[in-house]
Amino acid sequence: xxxxxxxxxxxxxxxxxxxxxxxxxxxxxxxxxxxxxxxxxxxxxxxxxxxxxxxxxxxxxxxxxxxxxxxxxxxxxxxxxxxxxxxxxxxxxxxxxxxxxxxxxxxxxxxxxxxxxxxxxxxxxxxxxxxxxxxxxxxxxxxxxxxxxxxxxxxxxxxxxxxxxxxxxxxxxxxxxxxxxxxxxxxxxxxxxxxxxxxxxxxxxxxxxxxxxxxxxxxxxxxxxxxxxxxxxxxxxxxxxxxxxxxxxxxxxxxxxxxxxxxxxxxxxxxxxxxxxxxxxxxxxxxxxxxxxxxxxxxxxxxxxxxxxxxxxxxxx
Numbered sequence: 229x230x231x232x233x234x235x236x237x238x239x240x241x242x243x244x245x246x247x248x249x250x251x252x253x254x255x256x257x258x259x260x261x262x263x264x265x266x267x268x269x270x271x272x273x274x275x276x277x278x279x280x281x282x283x284x285x286x287x288x289x290x291x292x293x294x295x296x297x298x299x300x301x302x303x304x305x306x307x308x309x310x311x312x313x314x315x316x317x318x319x320x321x322x323x324x325x326x327x328x329x330x331x332x333x334x335x336x337x338x339x340x341x342x343x344x345x346x347x348x349x350x351x352x353x354x355x356x357x358x359x360x361x362x363x364x365x366x367x368x369x370x371x372x373x374x375x376x377x378x379x380x381x382x383x384x385x386x387x388x389x390x391x392x393x394x395x396x397x398x399x400x401x402x403x404x405x406x407x408x409x410x411x412x413x414x415x416x417x418x419x420x421x422x423x424x425x426x427x428x429x430x431x432x433x434x435x436x437x438x439x440x441x442x443x444x445x446x447x448x449x450x451x452x453x454x455x456x457x458x459x460x461x462x463x464x465x466x467x468x469x470x471x472x473x474x475x476x477x478x479x480x481x482x483x484x485x486x487x488x489x490x491x492x493x494x495x496x497x498x499x500x501x502x503x504x505x506x507x508x509x510x511x512x513x514x515x516x517x518x519x520x521x522x523x524x525x526x527x528x529x530x531x532x533x534x535x536x537x538x539x540x541x542x543x544x545x
Contacts, residue, residue: 235542236288236319238276239328239534241492242306242365243421246532247276249285250539258532269308270318289324289538290315291331293366295386301325305365305422326541328534329368332490333360333382335537336372339530342488343498346507347524352486359483361388361474362491362528363423367416371481387477388416395472395512398434402465405430415473419466421493424448427469428462448493452500463497464505470494471509478523479513490528498527 235250248258259279266272292301299312316323355374367388392413394400418427421444432439450456451463
């Protein structure tokens with residue numbers, strides 16, 4: 229094994245855990261492991277070290293899809309727990325634990341593959357407030373603030389768990405259906421991989437149909453064309469609700485320098501997103517619609533932004 233000192237960075241979600249070595253920048257293709265295949269987080273980290281062919285590192289940063297309190301995080305939709313002190317003992321190196329959307333926000337200033345949808349794209353280069361969100365196994369959110377002394381500061385957020393706000397009679401009907409199956413309905417209930425399935429099942433009920441046992445990937449694939457009208461409407465509603473959630477976040481934090489959408493779902497549907505209701509619903513802000521109209525939405529198309537963000541978090545310490 230290579231004994232050269234390096235940095236270990238990881239982006240750990242409920243479905244996949246991505247690990248890579250870094251030295252000045254992320255090195256090579258990451259190792260991608262199935263998070264659910266491991267009962268304990270040290271086993272996951274050991275497997276990653278073996279796959280990366282490295283037996284020691286100088287430092288590490290794990291971006292985990294769950295809230296972080298005092299260096300401890302648990303994957304919200306998975307269950308694996310990560311403890312900075314315990315993993316530091318395991319690796320015999322300092323370990324930082326951050327929320328995955330904290331890391332994604334830190335990656336934003338260095339992203340190279342961004343696609344603007346509406347608004348004034350030039351604002352993305354401004355040192356203003358930037359909002360970040362994205363559906364994956366859950367719905368992550370964070371806010372990036374410019375520091376007066378230079379650099380950036382991240383405000384963590386669990387806004388994906390805020391109550392869903394329907395914006396029209398159809399969405400109100402969907403909420404009524406969803407409440408028959410869920411104790412509460414938040415944005416993540418419909419804006420995530422499992423949420424896309426929830427949304428499809430609710431749409432099928434409104435159509436008077438028995439929903440098929442489809443996965444989120446199947447719903448997305450079928451929904452990209454109008455050949456399957458139920459899946460197509462599901463995908464249209466998914467992007468409409470995402471636009472509403474993004475617009476709410478933009479107003480809440482005055483994100484004049486842009487709203488950045490990442491996660492595991494939307495970048496794969498970039499073509500659909502362009503013609504979807506995403507931008508229209510983003511701008512439907514009643515009296516403040518004209519204010520939001522200038523705020524650009526950026527799709528994050530960089531392949532592994534969570535890893536570069538985790539590295540940026542270490543640079544920030």
